[in-house]
Amino acid sequence: MPMDDRKLDVLRAIVEDYVATQEPVGSKALVERHHLGVSPATVRNDMAVLEDEGFIRQPHTSAGRVPTDRGYRLFVDKLSRIKPLTPAERRAIERFLLGAVDLDDVVHRTVRLLAQLTRQVAVVQYPSLSRSAVRHLELVPISTTRVLLVMITDTGRVEQRLVELPGPISADEVTALRQAINERLGGKRLSEAPTQVHGLVEEASGGLRAAMTALAAVLLETVVERAEERVALAGTANLARGGMLDFQGSLRPILEALEEEVILLKLVSEVDAGNAMLRVRIGDENEIEDLRATSVVSTGYGPGVTVVGGLGVLGPTRMDYPGTIATVRAVARYVGDLLAQN
Amino acid sequence: MPMDDRKLDVLRAIVEDYVATQEPVGSKALVERHHLGVSPATVRNDMAVLEDEGFIRQPHTSAGRVPTDRGYRLFVDKLSRIKPLTPAERRAIERFLLGAVDLDDVVHRTVRLLAQLTRQVAVVQYPSLSRSAVRHLELVPISTTRVLLVMITDTGRVEQRLVELPGPISADEVTALRQAINERLGGKRLSEAPTQVHGLVEEASGGLRAAMTALAAVLLETVVERAEERVALAGTANLARGGMLDFQGSLRPILEALEEEVILLKLVSEVDAGNAMLRVRIGDENEIEDLRATSVVSTGYGPGVTVVGGLGVLGPTRMDYPGTIATVRAVARYVGDLLAQN
């Protein structure tokens, strides 16, 4: 059966009221606060149907209705028009991001900004190495058998690793290695690094072979294992707002989940390629067990149309979806622009 | 009046029981669980005195006694013998720290380890720049008007900043700058950097003067402003243990405080020089308003006797002080040893 228009209106009204008041909403209050042109009794009928279809439920008999995860889902998919940001918010974003001196700084500012604007937990992934291109690789001799490998990407990210060489090495040899590596990798996307690195080792002349092998191992490790690793978090205090009414009193599993970087990355990194950038995962839809009481709004960001990382926020399923979505989207765009300027 | 021995025993027993059970402890339960050789009535008399002196209090008439902050203070100062670590704990520490590849890695592992062992919030400061010495400074040309300044310290910390130069610069000039900077700063403690850097600018020959001035500005900023900035945090989920019985239900201000790096640094950095390394701040004694319901156990760490940073844990005033103190001390020593090996 096609979804009746008024029933959708009722659902929207319920979601909006519940998000605002945090209390189950009844038929009478609904018709008063929203000017649906019908009587409470009619609304009650609609609500009964909505409940049958699993979009709302009553916490107990003789209480108002509360949206279910499915209800929020429908609300997000069909009902919410995008809420434009206020000028004040736009100004806040600009002011916040303008002063950034550093990639680190950009990420930190962004995550705090997001947490502040949405009043929720914010997560920002550092520009992923695998989706960046190498701008420059530098070898810094530390001792005769140790060099520091510094990699700078076009997104401004700097990664360094100490490499223990199998034998002593001269300054000239370091220069040769540096040049070889830069010729091979300079400008290349890191996703193609593995093949390039193998080529490097094979090309290496006898005396440098051993050193190059050690360097290659570290390079691959950096690219493959640590590739997506870094992520910033802020706003956990916002979980404790609303007097633990959300999350049935137990913040602990959520805080625990948020301490795992792997989980945070899962939240913001876009696994399914073909979607329209912005993703909303509501309650149940979350893969992570401990976050089934929360919703996650996330999106990719990057200079122009390319995506180099993800960011998003996490909060109670009872959240202001239109507002949150608008903010997340806007912040992602601003950050992307910032990276593009670089 | 001198503190009666048995009264101290009573206080110790109260603290221990309260820490274990989280419930006010009465006279009868006390004599049962601890074999003080006296009757409940006697204990009651002692308790009345202890209460007058401000070491314990009753939450309400006809309830047992609970230690006050002053009570915990006395307990920590006078009563608690050091609880040796279990072999299992020692093994855990070693296993955890052994695999570290990186300074970053060391700090991360340490903070997680601390949180896990103490079951509390752990804070670890990165080795402070100002107390480290420069091992090497590297200049990496990014474009003709931009260089990346990379600083490596003897504690393994690597700091990088992008420097915008006033005008284009050649490869030879970069080499000259690199050499000049390394000659001046190599091996020097960073606390003496400011004077050295000024010297650098004055010595710089005409053509390099402008570039050197830009570099010097960034160097000073790195040393002075960012000097102590970095700090790692873990175990916030532990705050939510104990069903919010501690912290009278409101986790929020504490989580908020923990999001401020400045505050975290205050917690673990040793401000007063002359103390015996390990410091315990109990409840009220905390400078930060929002942390008046918590206690902080912190200490300095570093290779050998020198202190390059601080670490510690934060938890409810009702915490296992002897155990926590032992763990913090042990972890600090292990980390110090690890840094010394480098």
Next chain:
DNA sequence: GACTGGCACTCATTACGCGCGAGTGCCAAC
């Protein structure tokens, strides 16, 4: 003088009963 047993008293916590009222479901009427 220090310790002990006894006893009256306090008071938070728990349980129970009860009325209130928001909100529902159903039905007959429009």
Next chain:
DNA sequence: GTTGGCACTCGCGCGTAATGAGTGCCAGTC
């Protein structure tokens, strides 16, 4: 399909009562 009416449900708040852990005090004992 919509509406007003009405009986019904049931969580919430509140006052009262019972419970019991724990105390303070006092008189007696070593």
